Amino acid sequence: MQEPIVRTEAVEKTYLLGKTEVRALRGVDLTIEQGDFVSVMGPSGCGKTTLLNLIGCIDRPTAGRVFFDGHDVSSFSDDQEADTRLSGMGFIFQSFNLVPVLTAAQNIEFPLILAKRKRSERRKRVDSVIEMVGLEDVRDHRPDELSGGQRQRVAIARALVNEPRLVIADEPTANLDSETGEAVLSAMARLNYEDGVSFLFSTHDERIVSYARRIVRLRDGAVVGEGAR
Amino acid sequence: MILELVARSLVRHRGRTLLAVVAVALSVMAVILVSALVDGLEGGFLEQLTGRSGHVRIQAGAEHELDAYSLEDVIPEYSALRDRVAELPRVRAAGALFQLEALLLVEEGRRNFPVVATGVELDPEGRPRDLLAEVRRSLTTEPGQEPGDGADFGEGPSQADAPEDLPPYGDLLEARSPREGSFRLRSLDGDSPYGEAPDRETPGVEVAGGQTAARSSAAPFPPDEGAIVISQRVADLLEVSADEPVVLLSEDVTGAPVYRSLRVAALFQTDDPDFDRTSVFLAHETAEEMAYQYGATRQIALFLDDRADALAVAERIREMLANTPGAGLGGPAVGIVSPERSGVEPASGEGRGADNSSESPGEPGGLRVRTWEQIHEGFLVTLELFDLVRVLIVALMVVVAGGTIANTILMSVFDRAQEFGTMRAIGLKRRAAFGLVVAEGAVVALAGVTLATILTVPVLLAVPEGGVYVGEVGVAFGVGERLRPVLTLSSWLTAAGAGLGVALVGAGYAGYLLWRSPITSLLREE
Ligand SMILES: Nc1ncnc2c1ncn2[C@@H]1O[C@H](COP(=O)(O)OP(=O)(O)OP(=O)(O)O)[C@@H](O)[C@H]1O
Numbered sequence: 001m002q003e004p005i006v007r008t009e010a011v012e013k014t015y016l017l018g019k020t021e022v023r024a025l026r027g028v029d030l031t032i033e034q035g036d037f038v039s040v041m042g043p044s045g046c047g048k049t050t051l052l053n054l055i056g057c058i059d060r061p062t063a064g065r066v067f068f069d070g071h072d073v074s075s076f077s078d079d080q081e082a083d084t085r086l087s088g089m090g091f092i093f094q095s096f097n098l099v100p101v102l103t104a105a106q107n108i109e110f111p112l113i114l115a116k117r118k119r120s121e122r123r124k125r126v127d128s129v130i131e132m133v134g135l136e137d138v139r140d141h142r143p144d145e146l147s148g149g150q151r152q153r154v155a156i157a158r159a160l161v162n163e164p165r166l167v168i169a170d171e172p173t174a175n176l177d178s179e180t181g182e183a184v185l186s187a188m189a190r191l192n193y194e195d196g197v198s199f200l201f202s203t204h205d206e207r208i209v210s211y212a213r214r215i216v217r218l219r220d221g222a223v224v225g226e227g228a229r
Numbered sequence: 230m231i232l233e234l235v236a237r238s239l240v241r242h243r244g245r246t247l248l249a250v251v252a253v254a255l256s257v258m259a260v261i262l263v264s265a266l267v268d269g270l271e272g273g274f275l276e277q278l279t280g281r282s283g284h285v286r287i288q289a290g291a292e293h294e295l296d297a298y299s300l301e302d303v304i305p306e307y308s309a310l311r312d313r314v315a316e317l318p319r320v321r322a323a324g325a326l327f328q329l330e331a332l333l334l335v336e337e338g339r340r341n342f343p344v345v346a347t348g349v350e351l352d353p354e355g356r357p358r359d360l361l362a363e364v365r366r367s368l369t370t371e372p373g374q375e376p377g378d379g380a381d382f383g384e385g386p387s388q389a390d391a392p393e394d395l396p397p398y399g400d401l402l403e404a405r406s407p408r409e410g411s412f413r414l415r416s417l418d419g420d421s422p423y424g425e426a427p428d429r430e431t432p433g434v435e436v437a438g439g440q441t442a443a444r445s446s447a448a449p450f451p452p453d454e455g456a457i458v459i460s461q462r463v464a465d466l467l468e469v470s471a472d473e474p475v476v477l478l479s480e481d482v483t484g485a486p487v488y489r490s491l492r493v494a495a496l497f498q499t500d501d502p503d504f505d506r507t508s509v510f511l512a513h514e515t516a517e518e519m520a521y522q523y524g525a526t527r528q529i530a531l532f533l534d535d536r537a538d539a540l541a542v543a544e545r546i547r548e549m550l551a552n553t554p555g556a557g558l559g560g561p562a563v564g565i566v567s568p569e570r571s572g573v574e575p576a577s578g579e580g581r582g583a584d585n586s587s588e589s590p591g592e593p594g595g596l597r598v599r600t601w602e603q604i605h606e607g608f609l610v611t612l613e614l615f616d617l618v619r620v621l622i623v624a625l626m627v628v629v630a631g632g633t634i635a636n637t638i639l640m641s642v643f644d645r646a647q648e649f650g651t652m653r654a655i656g657l658k659r660r661a662a663f664g665l666v667v668a669e670g671a672v673v674a675l676a677g678v679t680l681a682t683i684l685t686v687p688v689l690l691a692v693p694e695g696g697v698y699v700g701e702v703g704v705a706f707g708v709g710e711r712l713r714p715v716l717t718l719s720s721w722l723t724a725a726g727a728g729l730g731v732a733l734v735g736a737g738y739a740g741y742l743l744w745r746s747p748i749t750s751l752l753r754e755e
Pocket residue numbers: 015016017022023024042043044045046047048049050051204
């Protein structure tokens with residue numbers, strides 16, 4: 001059987017808020033297979049963002065281990081983490097988080113520059129993902145000249161441009177109206193179906209869950225339910 | 230695109246960028262201006278000091294400071310020595326200075342003023358360019374006239390204007406001479422009780438065209454035999470003006486009072502009131518005559534092409550004096566030098582030289598050779614104080630501007646925390662994020678330095694050679710009536726370096742804080 005793209009083992013995360021400890025995650029075991037489309041669901045404050053950050057190598061667990069593509073990421077150096085995020089993962093944020101001074105195309109190109117790809121290769125990749133998300137008309141617009149849905153599609157294109165094994169999206173539709181949100185999700189679902197990109201996204205919007213192939217329910221930092229839809 | 234990103238970020242936050250650029254520019258300008266002023270003051274002081282003393286000075290009396298008023302310490306037969314040192318390499322000119330303590334009298338002594346009268350000699354080849362240049366630059370024949378408006382020196386009345394009836398100075402002299410015993414009042418306006426002064430050649434001046442002409446009565450400085458140059462301030466105090474007669478009263482080498490009626494050839498005004506009040510200038514011959522030390526001088530002042538060579542030249546002169554006993558000069562004249570001995574009968578070199586070396590083992594020839602640094606030791610300490618002030622101001626600038634700049638950059642970076650957090654999440658390495666911030670700081674710093682240079686350097690270069698008149702304000706601060714800021718490459722480099730350093734340190738600090746921040750906390754900032 002194929003190695004799962006992500007595996008967490010008894011992952012705990014405790015934040016220190018002054019003197020009080022906030023146990024955001026209390027031992028989460030989770031496996032994501034390649035090509036999966038997983039939605040993490042739960043009420044506000046249940047630890048969704050925390051879990052996604054740990055899996056995305058943006059944060060480190062207090063206890064337990066996170067494996068990405070079979071490697072224990074807790075043993076990674078700072079630079080290895082950055083390289084893993086750059087080449088193995090794509091990120092989509094709730095508030096889009098585009099670089100405001102760069103155009104849509106430049107935002108999408110940015111990870112390719114970090115990955116030190118050649119200019120001709122960069123142009124080809126950017127053109128192809130822009131076509132994939134249907135942003136040909138606005139490629140030279142700045143983020144503040146784009147609608148929310150367009151911005152999130154730029155973010156999706158940016159997350160996909162380095163051909164990651166896993167795309168992590170924390171509430172990608174929270175800032176979008178439901179129609180646009182569904183359009184964005186269906187774009188993600190199509191990419192998952194056509195290109196086999198694994199997706200891990202969080203939401204507390206039950207309607208959007210219908211796109212997920214598998215749902216992980218979190219409550220108070222623990223998995224309370226898991227299963228295919 | 231990274232550079233484009235930096236540029237666009239700076240443009241997008243242009244208000245803040247401008248603030249940082251202006252902060253850098255202001256600090257750089259302040260450092261440039263302070264440095265230019267301090268350099269100007271230092272240079273002006275050094276020029277003034279060496280203009281009065283020369284870069285290297287040869288004087289009689291090795292063991293003690295030149296006592297300006299002990300006329301026994303003189304360099305007899307100085308002209309041979311002066312000619313020899315004038316020909317040394319790196320020496321531009323050499324000229325003799327003969328100081329006398331004197332009293333300046335007008336209206337039969339009803340108004341009088343103590344001064345140091347300096348007999349000034351022209352270099353035989355021409356004018357020692359820097360010798361008392363500040364005096365020469367400011368000469369005028371009209372009291373109250375601004376210096377340098379082209380006073381007409383064409384025709385000066387000659388001795389004809391000297392008062393015919395000599396005033397009764399006896400009482401005054403009696404009161405003044407503390408010495409035991411009697412003295413003979415010697416008037417150089419009438420017959421000398423010692424007889425006639427020896428004949429001597431009148432040194433020539435080089436005039437335009439290169440010929441050497443006999444000095445005419447038109448030359449205002451150094452004044453002719455029989456003339457005197459006094460300052461505007463002294464002229465005002467004594468209520469005399471150009472072309473009017475004054476009487477100079479002094480003592481000769483025997484301690485006898487001597488006076489001479491002199492015509493005021495011109496007035497000068499430097500921006501040093503103390504100097505103006507105490508200095509008057511005569512022809513060197515007049516001073517010799519009054520001191521009764523014919524052919525002798527008190528000091529030979531040397532001007533070099535570069536004052537940095539002073540030590541080497543002084544060493545060279547000492548060697549010269551040691552290797553050639555006598556070196557064309559006698560030992561210090563001791564006691565009364567009779568007119569027959571002095572001038573008429575040149576001193577025999579060997580004997581004198583031997584005498585001198587026994588008197589003063591430290592310096593050959595009984596003469597003391599000093600560089601401007603040794604002469605003005607006390608003043609140089611003051612200059613070091615200036616340097617300290619400069620360092621303090623630069624330090625203050627760096628702290629104040631550095632704080633502003635660091636703050637501005639810090640704010641601009643953490644305003645974009647989410648942007649940096651996103652880039653980090655996408656895969657930007659820590660040091661690359663640091664590099665982005667420092668690159669922004671470098672651009673700000675370069676812009677600031679450029680702006681400061683554009684705003685400051687042309688202004689400083691446009692300052693006229695005479696400086697900017699600041700009047701009493703400058704005097705109150707002890708820097709003279711005129712400021713002459715001098716822009717040097719090193720002060721520009723210092724300022725630019727300080728500006729760049731401050732901006733880079735500020736940016737480095739912001740970059741360091743960014744470096745330390747976890748991605749999650751950056752992403753959480755809104
Ligand atoms: N940096 C932090 N310091 C302290 N406590 C934190 C920190 N980040 C998260 N928490 C706490 O950890 C718990 C889980 O937070 P998390 O952001 O993962 O929840 P979430 O499920 O993403 O909520 P939401 O749906 O509102 O985004 C919450 O109680 C939160 O207050």
